[in-house]
Amino acid sequence: MIQLLSADGTRTPHEEFDEVLEAGGLATPERLRGYYRDMVMIRAADLEATSLQRQGQLGLWASALGQEAAQIGAGHAARTQDYLVPTYREHGIAWARGIEPWRLLEMFRGISHGGWDPHELRTHPYMIVLGAQAPHAVGYGMGLQRDGAVGTGDLERDTAVLALFGDGASSEGEVAESFTFAASFEAPVVFYSQNNQWAISVPTSVQTRVPLAQRSRGWGIPSVRVDGNDVLAVLGAVRSGLDSARAGEGPRFIESLTYRMAAHTTSDDASRYRPGSEEEEWAEKDPILRLRRHLAGLDEIDEAYVATCEEEAHDLAMQLHHHIHGMKDPDPMIVFDNVYSEPHPIVDAEREAYVQYLSQFEDEEAGR
Amino acid sequence: MSIVQLPIAKAITAGLRDAMRADEHVLIMGEDVGVLGGVFRVTDGLHAEFGSQRVVDTPLAEAGIVGTAVGLAFRGYRPVVEIQFDGFVFPAYNQITTQVAKMHYRTGGRVRMPLVIRIPHGGGIGAVEHHSESPEALFAHTAGLRILAPSTAHDAYWMTRQAIETDDPVIMLEPKRRYWMKGDVDTDHRPELSPWQAAVVRPGTDLTLLAWGPSVPLALEAAASAAQEDVSVEVIDARSLSPIDVPTIADSVRRTGRLLIVHEAPVLGGLGGEIAARITEECFYHLEAPVLRVGGFHTPYPPARTEHAYLPDLDRVMDGVDRLLAH
Numbered sequence: 243m244i245q246l247l248s249a250d251g252t253r254t255p256h257e258e259f260d261e262v263l264e265a266g267g268l269a270t271p272e273r274l275r276g277y278y279r280d281m282v283m284i285r286a287a288d289l290e291a292t293s294l295q296r297q298g299q300l301g302l303w304a305s306a307l308g309q310e311a312a313q314i315g316a317g318h319a320a321r322t323q324d325y326l327v328p329t330y331r332e333h334g335i336a337w338a339r340g341i342e343p344w345r346l347l348e349m350f351r352g353i354s355h356g357g358w359d360p361h362e363l364r365t366h367p368y369m370i371v372l373g374a375q376a377p378h379a380v381g382y383g384m385g386l387q388r389d390g391a392v393g394t395g396d397l398e399r400d401t402a403v404l405a406l407f408g409d410g411a412s413s414e415g416e417v418a419e420s421f422t423f424a425a426s427f428e429a430p431v432v433f434y435s436q437n438n439q440w441a442i443s444v445p446t447s448v449q450t451r452v453p454l455a456q457r458s459r460g461w462g463i464p465s466v467r468v469d470g471n472d473v474l475a476v477l478g479a480v481r482s483g484l485d486s487a488r489a490g491e492g493p494r495f496i497e498s499l500t501y502r503m504a505a506h507t508t509s510d511d512a513s514r515y516r517p518g519s520e521e522e523e524w525a526e527k528d529p530i531l532r533l534r535r536h537l538a539g540l541d542e543i544d545e546a547y548v549a550t551c552e553e554e555a556h557d558l559a560m561q562l563h564h565h566i567h568g569m570k571d572p573d574p575m576i577v578f579d580n581v582y583s584e585p586h587p588i589v590d591a592e593r594e595a596y597v598q599y600l601s602q603f604e605d606e607e608a609g610r
Numbered sequence: 611m612s613i614v615q616l617p618i619a620k621a622i623t624a625g626l627r628d629a630m631r632a633d634e635h636v637l638i639m640g641e642d643v644g645v646l647g648g649v650f651r652v653t654d655g656l657h658a659e660f661g662s663q664r665v666v667d668t669p670l671a672e673a674g675i676v677g678t679a680v681g682l683a684f685r686g687y688r689p690v691v692e693i694q695f696d697g698f699v700f701p702a703y704n705q706i707t708t709q710v711a712k713m714h715y716r717t718g719g720r721v722r723m724p725l726v727i728r729i730p731h732g733g734g735i736g737a738v739e740h741h742s743e744s745p746e747a748l749f750a751h752t753a754g755l756r757i758l759a760p761s762t763a764h765d766a767y768w769m770t771r772q773a774i775e776t777d778d779p780v781i782m783l784e785p786k787r788r789y790w791m792k793g794d795v796d797t798d799h800r801p802e803l804s805p806w807q808a809a810v811v812r813p814g815t816d817l818t819l820l821a822w823g824p825s826v827p828l829a830l831e832a833a834a835s836a837a838q839e840d841v842s843v844e845v846i847d848a849r850s851l852s853p854i855d856v857p858t859i860a861d862s863v864r865r866t867g868r869l870l871i872v873h874e875a876p877v878l879g880g881l882g883g884e885i886a887a888r889i890t891e892e893c894f895y896h897l898e899a900p901v902l903r904v905g906g907f908h909t910p911y912p913p914a915r916t917e918h919a920y921l922p923d924l925d926r927v928m929d930g931v932d933r934l935l936a937h
């Protein structure tokens with residue numbers, strides 16, 4: 243497992259990744275402070291979302307607690323033109339792509355199935371059906387190949403795709419088929435799996451007997467396993483993978499070893515299947531604490547900066563709180579919107595009939 | 611005491627437990643069915659009692675779950691497979707439709723497929739996308755599959771047992787939003803009514819209201835509400851969706867002259883259409899009005915905060931009743 247930052251913040255050099263980080267200016271003290279701030283912000287948003295769920299404001303929340311480095315690192319490793327293909331727990335990826343957290347909450351509140359324009363933000367919609375997004379990522383990459391957007395040598399233009407999925411989802415047939423297509427067509431795709439050790443109650447050992455990273459090698463897809471709680475290792479691996487993919491060197495696979503600190507979702511009770519001691523053990527490897535220790539060791543962070551981040555995080559949580567509490571329920575007529583891009587007589591007739599049906603109640607109200 | 615009060619979820623647990631005690635070839639397979647006891651806790655306690663050889667937390671792959679269950683059935687096992695939510699059955703759709711459904715037919719009856727595929731189904735729980743689907747028509751359209759849709763705890767217990775005992779593959783559609791609805795379960799006396807038959811759950815004379823699974827309590831509520839306006843509604847719980855018990859429904863319609871079918875699934879291409887056609891064929895001269903359907907729209911299942919518009923509710927069912935009686 244590749245690690246650049248140990249749990250106590252000690253920095254270990256890594257030839258390939260250091261070169262990549264250096265070249266991209268990704269590990270300057272200013273950048274590091276930025277990642278720290280990002281992680282603090284999304285953690286606060288995440289905790290607020292959990293409490294909004296408890297208040298009945300969200301139907302469900304899938305916390306990404308503990309996976310901040312695995313997501314913030316990967317999100318910032320992507321270049322602006324890259325296309326990111328997330329699951330449903332990718333709140334740090336969304337943050338790094340500039341997707342406002344309330345847009346994620348829309349989905350968990352149950353007012354939309356997808357909160358952003360995938361083309362505009364170059365980020366695929368969240369995906370709940372496990373593994374279903376992986377072939378989309380490969381197909382997007384195949385499109386890039388046909389558009390001449392791969393392998394021209396222009397780092398600011400050549401494009402690659404980051405396909406995310408969990409350790410559990412790695413067992414789905416569509417992920418295996420995606421490996422086959424990507425390898426066969428040398429598609430510019432980096433498969434990135436956050437192995438957070440659990441698929442609801444099922445440990446990763448049920449999905450794979452060998453380190454997950456080895457999975458792709460039978461396809462001839464080179465792979466690495468990195469410490470997913472180490473933002474620098476993640477940045478190095480993902481940037482290196484995406485740059486090689488954009489250069490036309492075909493797919494890669496990265497296993498990012500991390501830990502799901504919270505229950506699977508707000509509907510889940512993790513104490514039924516895992517010991518609390520495991521959570522305590524992983525709290526020691528916390529990604530945010532680790533980066534802060536590293537910055538402190540470099541003498542690049544002070545109390546004032548930490549305090550400002552915390553204040554901003556608190557403000558973000560408050561904003562979310564007010565935004566969500568102030569959200570109106572959607573007009574039920576949206577049920578009929580966007581089923582097709584062109585008129586469809588059956589949908590139109592059903593919409594019309596529903597309007598008629600509703601108008602009876604208005605008449606009744608008016609008659610009273 | 612042979613009669614116990616159980617929520618539907620726990621009646622299914624009891625059915626599974628008793629079936630596993632009675633026949634060591636019964637196995638449970640699925641995602642999170644072991645130590646966790648399933649996300650709805652339907653398999654709660656079974657792993658502790660029967661161990662990991664018989665209650666199997668599988669890798670996360672539905673095609674693999676159903677496909678390996680087919681292989682186990684070839685070896686004489688009777689796998690009970692849990693699909694975590696209705697929307698996640700589709701990776702297994704190939705195995706279910708091309709393999710499970712057809713194996714008996716294509717082996718000239720030499721190989722039986724005593725598989726049970728349990729699917730929590732339907733909406734109304736405020737869930738995120740893909741957790742509220744009603745795919746019964748897709749399976750009912752596939753010859754070789756049987757489908758049961760219990761609406762009470764008693765049926766849930768016995769249908770679980772009978773589905774496991776049946777040598778044909780059975781899809782059990784469990785009414786997830788009614789999992790915690792309680793009812794009396796008599797675990798000692800096998801019901802006289804076959805699981806493949808419909809039941810008249812409230813007699814009436816003016817109109818027949820047919821429903822299944824999660825919609826049955828709604829149909830009963832509608833009948834009670836109609837009774838206040840002196841309209842006598844006969845409610846039928848279809849119970850089995852493949853086969854559909856047409857004779858019981860036709861019998862009722864010949865008496866009432868009117869049929870309203872309620873289901874959560876989209877009306878377009880839904881099972882209500884098939885039933886309407888058959889009833890029209892069989893009872894044409896008894897019908898006072900066209901058969902009407904109340905159900906989901908020709909749209910994807912919408913976001914949770916609009917699902918009240920999509921799902922049939924008391925008002926929409928009563929509107930259907932009014933429209934039928936207007937003829």
Ligand SMILES: Cc1ncc(C[n+]2csc(CCOP(=O)(O)OP(=O)(O)O)c2C)c(N)n1
Binds near residue numbers: 409410438
């Ligand atoms: C095809 C499919 N099957 C089942 C589910 C139900 N489900 C949702 S999340 C989950 C576990 C996923 O584990 P993993 O891929 O490791 O991601 P994590 O939740 O740990 O982020 C399951 C079984 C689903 N969403 N999609």
Ligand SMILES: [Mg+2]
Binds near residue numbers: 408436437439442
């Ligand atoms: Mg996982």
